[in-house]
Amino acid sequence: MTAGAAPGDGKAPSPGSPRSRFYLADLRGEEFRETDLSGVRMRGVILEGADIDGAIYGLRVNGVEIAPLVEAELDRRHPERALLRDRSVPGLRAAHAAYAAMWEQTYERVAGMPPETVEVSVDDEYTFVQTLRHLVFCADGWLRWGAQARRDDDVFWPAGVAHTQYAPRSVELGIDPAAAPSYEDALAVRRARTREVGDFLADLTPERAAEPAEPPPWMDPSEPFTVGGCLSVVLSEEWEHHSFAVRDLDVIDGRARDEAPGDDDGLR
Template sequence: MRRFVDEDLTGAEFREVDLTRARFVGVVMDDADIDGQVGRLVVNGVEVMAFVEAELDRRYPVRLLLRSDEPDDLRGAWRLLREEWAGTVARVRAMPEGTEHRGVGGEWSMVQTLRHLVFVHDSWFRRCVLGLTEPFTTLGLGPPVVMEQVLGDAVEPPRPSLGEVLAVRERQAAEVEAWLADVTPDRLAASAPVPDDDRWPPYARGRTVRRCLGTVLNEEHAHHRFCVRDLDTLAREDPPAPVVPVG
């Protein structure tokens, strides 16, 4: 166990770290930001995650549908997710040129985020829900070590445009919508038809179709939230030019 005693961690950033069972004792934590998969979290003797989860459900009603096993709820969740992304695409197109390629604080840009969701679709929907073994989309974006495996000798495009990424996303969305149109509870509860090979994601075997689909839907929601957060930051950094009256 690593211990930090009498350390000044002001401004520190912990990225992709595991803080399970971590203890913060006698700390000063002001203006801190925690974003991740948080389970039980006790702050000054109060378990706070129930409050956090309830507030997130209030802000994002789609979360209630995402937790459901009912096909109608999942279809509704997918429609809401698509509508949210459509609104965000319209928003970024109205922002200064190039905003879609700008990241905030080391996070992915909007285009990179959408590329990651292309990768998620290939991984968790096409392979794990549909059981397909087709090559991954070269435009997709995932962890570097994983991309080396899934792309092989294929060449990743240098910086695709928003339009190019959206074209792929539309095709993928049509696949999901068509599949959801007649899915049944039994099909959702069945074991996922993950191909019997060593390609990504290898740990999906043994999961249900519903759980693999849940990964796709949850990633769509989470990354949309991140994208909106960062667009809000960019909008504050680049306020619209004042309107100069004529005459």
């Protein structure tokens, strides 16, 4: 980061303390991860070729609120995304069926790609196999711990991948940071959890869905959740991480095409 920032050391300021101010700063190519930019004000900035991914609400660009436009475009591109808004039991079942089929299509796509694809990280994001392991972790937390209220030793798969903020504490849940399951093993466990979610939803009643549930340990226990709400989180994770995975698979495919020799390679 170049000149123009003062004060600030990367830590969250205490209430009433001065905020960092960037004036005539060159932030080209900088990368912000797991960063809270709420309330940021930008004036006279150049934002060319930027890529923003996250929870974006209330963002205004040149006086126009962006979130509704983004939401509408995402719905246009991915009609199945709208299924997340129906929190009824039939709605949860429909979303689960659609997303399970969506993931199966992606597994088939990966099966047709080079075997090393599943271990490729794009821009330091999860590899494909890490994504599957993370979704198992999510299902274990929100389905098993949350919706089913399980507290036995087998709630969490030891090879699950916790989100970045909680990863250091995930050992308390029996997660093994050194675990390195094969893609085949990770896929088998992932499919088993998908079936578990489907089986639970098949027997779920509206009355049971409305019952209170304790969120997994990385959440604030005082935050109210219901059984149905826990399942909604599982499905949201399914959708979000599928979009990330497909995005990265497209990048990997694009790189492979760029690196492949042309038909007339060597003839010129």
